[in-house]
Amino acid sequence: MDDRMLARIQGDPNYQALVRERSSFGWTLAIIMLTLYYGFIAIVAFDPGLISTKVTGVLTVGLFMGAGLIVASVLLTGLYVLRANTRYDDLTRAIVAAATGSAK
Amino acid sequence: MSRNLALCAALATLASPALAAGPIEAGTMQATNWTAIVIFAAFVALTLGITYWAAQRTRTAKDFYAAGGGVSGFQNGLAIAGDYMSAASFLGISALVYTSGYYGLIYSIGFLVGWPIIMFLMAEPLRNLGRFTFADVASYRLQAGPIRALAAIGTLVTVSFYLIAQMVGAGQLIELLFGLPYLWAVIIVGVLMIIYVTFGGMIATTYVQLIKACLLLGGSTLISLLVLAQFGFDFNALIAKAIELHPKHDAILTPGAAVANPINAFSLGIALMFGTAGLPHILMRFFTVSNAKEARKSVFWATTFIGYFYILTFIIGFGAIVLVLPNGAYHDAGDIAKGLLGGGNMPAIHLAHAVGGDVMKGFIAAVAFATILAVVSGLTLSGASAVSHDLYASVIRHGNVDEATEVRVSRVTTLVLGVIAIVLGYEFEKINVAFMVGLAFAVAASANFPVLLLSMLWKGLTTRGAVIGGFVGLISAVGLTILSPGIWEVVLGHPKGSAWFPYVSPALFTMPLSFLCCYVFSVTDKSAQGAREQAAYEAQYMRSQTGIGIDAAASH
Structure with missing residues (x-):
């Protein structure tokens, strides 16, 4: 990778959009995930009584939280894939086309 | 603290049945189960x-290390889930x-x-920057020599502890279920793994x-359905x-004493969450797909399968409380008070018998053993790659080595690792293997993960910062684990309460310490080399984002 090519790609508005959008979306989802999980751990550590409070029949708050975290993990990764498959892949293709096309 | 140890035991792939049942005596060896065989x-x-068939297709180093880079995202997701769903998850978590x-x-x-x-x-940058091992990334x-040496040592420590735990677990499972002597069992696992x-x-x-992975998911689904069917599919x-039958009654739905201490709860949470992102045999799988898009799909499928699997292990555990716990036939000498036949990790196996008879038990036992075999192979391959690709080719020969030689070194290393695994598996038969897996997760979270993450996402990281941060994480994680009650008191036999480090996992302290050292020794690094490394970040970042410049052969 020579410096001129690097500078050209860095100047590409598509590249700037890709980096900005992916980074902010990725970190947003990561922070949501970290908040959910360490929020859960904080409840386990500081308010264990809430975990064993019954919601319906013998099923407790903790069981619903556990199932919720598993489902949230799958949904959030799915959400990222959906967005990446459309928006980020389109941007990447445009960047690669511009870089290789103008290099010839 | 005994609760903490119980959990370590479950973590340990397949903590030794001997641990719960006392040394295995010849008399407890079970009748040969022909279905299982x-x-x-x-x-x-x-x-x-x-x-x-694979041997015919393995011609290049890329074939050998990364399956030619042609694995699809779905297949790779399933394989990652397979690597992750070890006997620890299946037998240990359900237990x-x-x-x-x-x-x-x-x-x-x-x-x-x-x-x-x-x-x-991490997934996309990993794929865009690496070839065979996470040290590539x-x-x-950064400077290849010191960084690869660090990564290879981190890999070998993580892999060794996992490997020994798997071997011991496999030996004891076979001994109990197939009626074979322990040594034979360990040799069978070792030899098959070396061949694969x-x-x-x-x-x-x-x-x-x-x-x-398909067998394990299928088998677990079947057991769960059979359990739920007995309750008219009413989870409630x-x-x-289960609450009625379990000696702890309502308390089985409380978090438990071991996480009552907030430091334990958070430290464990950190080790489990970030240890995953530093396990070398898992990271290696990101290089078997052709591009970042497939890497993404891999993670999605892996998350889906693993999440589903953990819901099943929960049903299996509760099913065992209802169907195995009150049944004398599954306990030593028919006495419920004497503990489970085959030790504390066997509820899932007994549950299979309770819902499906000898055939189901044979099937699940065979699947559990296949699980160990598959995970051991993945671990060994990542250990062998660290030696051949990182230590031999890059550090010792400075890259002046052809692919064929590198792959030959890798094969020889596999043979050596296999023999070492057999010997250690045999030697460690009676030891508490729990601490090894705990150590593996703590090391992965404290040494491998910080260096890998910062190298991809932080411009300021220099070789000096990474090497000091990585080794501080490695040494402190290993050291504090040895000083924790699980090893200091139980394994090394010091008096109870004498452990210097009172918590279940060191990750809450060692992972931030590693990040801190990476940071401090990078920002104070004023060398020309350090400045060059920081300047090279933009080009690396561009490639990690777009994949431009990636190994062209990856697209075939």
Whole structure:
């Protein structure tokens, strides 16, 4: 990778959009995930009584939280894939086309 | 503290049944289960066939290390899930649910939540920057020698402890279920694993993992359905019955004493979540797909399968409380008070018998053994790659080595690792293997993960910062684990309460310490070399984002 090519790609508005959008979306989802999980751990550590409070029949708050975290993990990764498959892949293709096309 | 040890025990792939049941005596060896042997023989025959086929296709280093880079996202997701669903998850977590109820679910969740983080921050850059090992990524703009040496040592420490635990677990499972002597069992695992890896490389290892993942998911689903069917598919009724029968009653739905201490709860959470993102045999799988898009799909499928699997282990654990716990036939000498036949990790196996008779038990036992075999192969391949690709080719020969020689070194290393695994598996038969897996997760979170993450996402990281941060994380994680009660008091036999480090996992302290050292020794690094490494970040970042410049052969 020579410096001129690097500078050209860095100047590409598509590249700037890709980096900005992916980074902010990725970190947003990561922070949501970290908040959910360490929020859960904080409840386990500081308010264990809430975990064993019954919601319906013998099923407790903790069981619903556990199932919720598993489902949230799958949904959030799915959400990222959906967005990446459309928006980020389109941007990447445009960047690669511009870089290789103008290099010839 | 005994609760903490119980959980370590469950973590340990397949903590020794001997641990709970006392030393195994010849008399407790069970009658030969022919269903198990037939199913297991069929599995071995099939996988050897695949290894032969894979050997024909393994020509280049890329074939050997990364299955030619042509694995699809779905297949790779299943293989990652297979690597992750070791006997620790299947037997260990279901056993933990069986003894401690909700506490087992806290564990499962910790194992799962690392995956979204890998997806959002790491999966795509990993694929775009690496070739065969995660050291490729960490050393992309840093000095290859010291960084690869660090990564290889981190890999070997992580892999060794996992490997020994798997071997011991496999030996004891076979001894108990197939009626074979322990030594034979360990040799069978070692020899099969050497064959898969040396001849079939990553291609065979991946397909063995795929088959096993399907068997394990299928078998677990079947047991769960059979359990739920007994309660008219009313989950509430299952839990209610379990509360009634379990000696702890309502307390099985509370978090448990071991996480009552907030420091333990957070430290464990950190080790489980971020340890995942530093396990070398898992990271290696990101290089078997052709591009970042497939890497993404891999994580999505892996997260889905692993999440589903942990829901099943929870049902299996509660099913065992209802169907195994009150049944004298599954306990030593028919006495419920005497503990489970075959030790504390066997609830899932006994449950299979309770819902499906000898055939189901044979099937599940064969699947559990196949699981160990597949995970051992993946671990060995990643250890062998660290030696051949990172230490031999890059550090010792400075890159002046042809691919054929490098792959030959890798095969020889596999052979050596296999023999070492057999010897250590045999030697460690009676030892508490729990601490080894705990150590593996703590080391992965404290040494491998910080260096890998910062090398991809922080411009300021220099070789000096990475090497000091990585080694500080490695040494402090290993050291504090040895000083924790699990080893200091139980394994080394010091008096109770004398452990210097009172917590269950060191990760809460060692992971931030490693990040801090990476940061401090990078920003104070004023060398010209350090400045060059920081300047090279932009080009690396561009490639990590777009994949431009990636190995062209990856697209075939």
